[in-house]
Amino acid sequence: MKKSSLIGIVVIAIAIAVIISTSSSASSYVTFDEAYALSENGKSSSIHVVGELKKNSAGEIIGVRPSQDRLSVEFILVDDNQKEQSVFLNSPMPSDLLESDKVVVIGAYRNNQFMADKVLLKCPSKYEETSL
Structure with a gap:
């Protein structure tokens, strides 16, 4: 077998x-009911839930409660099935949380509460078209 063929096979194998290794850690968006079922079945991290603040x-946002020391925040997120769930984030409240159109936790x-490790925000002002 030629050296170039052997190198090609090794590159393809890598x-x-x-x-395969990256696809196993990939996650899709789920609802809170699906996230709870995944947690019950042993998946303990990296569950992505998308929704809007309550x-x-x-039309005013309600249910956002930063801690007294401002090092954590709890808020109510409504998923695509209109299920409301309290979400706890053990880090300071993101600065654009209240202006966000969609929130991904x-x-x-x-212990029957959704504990967010990360929060991703989509702010509508960044994606709106400006008129000249």
């Missing part, structure tokens, strides 16, 4: 190994 009838259920 590429396949990388694809709003009252006037990454974490898992612990």
Whole structure:
């Protein structure tokens, strides 16, 4: 067998190994019910839930409670199935949380509460088209 063929096979094998290893850690967006089921079945991290902050009838955001020391925050997130869930983030409140259109929380259920490790925000002002 030629050296170039052997090198080609090794490169392909490495590429396949990388694809397999990254696909196992990939996560898709789920609802809170699906996230709870995943946690019950042993998945303990990296569950992505997308939703919006809870709003009252006037459209004002409610249910955001930073801790007294401002080192953590708890808020109510409404998923795509309209299920409300309290989410605890053990880090300071992101500065654009209250202006966000959509919020993605990454974490898992612990003791029947969703504990977020990370919060990703989509702010509408960054994506709106400006008129000239």
